[in-house]
Amino acid sequence: MSVQVAQPGQPVLELKALRKSFGETQIIRGVDLMVKGGQRHALIGPNGAGKSTLFNLISGHYVPTSGEILLNGASIAGLAPHVINRRGLSRSFQITNVFPRMSVAENLRISIMGRHGHRLTLFRSIGSLGAVNDEVGEYLEKLRLTRRRDSLAGDLAYSEQRILEMGMALATDPAVLILDEPTAGMSRDETAYIVDLIRRVAEGRTLLVVEHDMDVVFTLCDQVSVLVYGEIIASGEPAAVRADKKVQEAYLGEEVQG
Numbered sequence: 001m002s003v004q005v006a007q008p009g010q011p012v013l014e015l016k017a018l019r020k021s022f023g024e025t026q027i028i029r030g031v032d033l034m035v036k037g038g039q040r041h042a043l044i045g046p047n048g049a050g051k052s053t054l055f056n057l058i059s060g061h062y063v064p065t066s067g068e069i070l071l072n073g074a075s076i077a078g079l080a081p082h083v084i085n086r087r088g089l090s091r092s093f094q095i096t097n098v099f100p101r102m103s104v105a106e107n108l109r110i111s112i113m114g115r116h117g118h119r120l121t122l123f124r125s126i127g128s129l130g131a132v133n134d135e136v137g138e139y140l141e142k143l144r145l146t147r148r149r150d151s152l153a154g155d156l157a158y159s160e161q162r163i164l165e166m167g168m169a170l171a172t173d174p175a176v177l178i179l180d181e182p183t184a185g186m187s188r189d190e191t192a193y194i195v196d197l198i199r200r201v202a203e204g205r206t207l208l209v210v211e212h213d214m215d216v217v218f219t220l221c222d223q224v225s226v227l228v229y230g231e232i233i234a235s236g237e238p239a240a241v242r243a244d245k246k247v248q249e250a251y252l253g254e255e256v257q258g
Contacts, residue, residue: 010037011073012206013058013089013176018067020053027053029230030067035176035223040207042217042238045227046251051210054227055180058208059091060084071176090174092165092182100154104145104164107153108136111171135171142201143167159190163197170201178208183216195220218242226251 013035020028027050035041045051056062058069060081069077076084099107112135140146143163148156153164162182169177182198183191195216198207211217217224218238225235226247234244241247 012037014070016068019065021065027230031232035208037206039223040221041223042209042221043225049227050230051227085172088175090169090172091178092169098153098161098165103150105136105149108139108171111168115172139167139171159186176206180210183213
């Protein structure tokens with residue numbers, strides 16, 4: 001599996017004066033954000049802050065009202081999601097997004113085939129896709145889903161579905177992976193497992209993560225940005241953001257005390 005490793009410290013994903021309005025309602029209000037190569041960058045903020053809207057703008061599901069989105073220096077603002085994916089950015093969703101009536105291996109195979117330029121067709125034997133099948137096996141092993149290879153995705157436990165979805169995003173071999181609440185709805189043990197998995201499988205990639213669990217944020221990520229009412233109010237290393245009075249007042253409150 002090839003990995004598109006970004007140069008550490010160089011800007012990979014940049015948002016410049018980004019705005020999004022729905023009618024007269026402004027949701028994203030002039031966001032500036034820089035994610036550098038190799039960073040694990042968390043985006044946090046209260047409910048309604050605009051985090052999901054920002055992710056939808058970055059991944060091409062929404063078109064900005066104004067501003068720029070740059071991936072490796074090239075504009076991706078307004079491009080279709082599949083085009084953005086081909087340029088090296090992939091995402092997981094807040095709600096599990098797998099093909100429930102296909103097997104685990106088939107879900108991964110679809111993502112890998114797309115990267116290799118193959119299309120699903122009735123006239124192509126899956127057995128003829130040797131390199132693709134080899135990669136499916138590698139991802140199953142890396143995700144620790146080998147024993148679930150032939151299980152229908154819809155029959156997996158919730159945490160396993162989230163793991164599969166993340167694997168599908170990784171299987172497109174992105175330079176930048178954005179994860180939308182990867183541990184939502186999980187137990188403490190499941191959360192710890194997912195955090196360890198992210199560390200392992202996303203090594204060498206740039207991550208942008210939306211996450212509500214502050215323990216996850218402050219242990220997994222090396223940079224944190226705080227979005228409140230559509231604006232970034234703080235950005236920096238976790239300890240500095242945690243100590244920021246504006247952040248404490250606007251979002252973290254008492255949970256950062258003591």
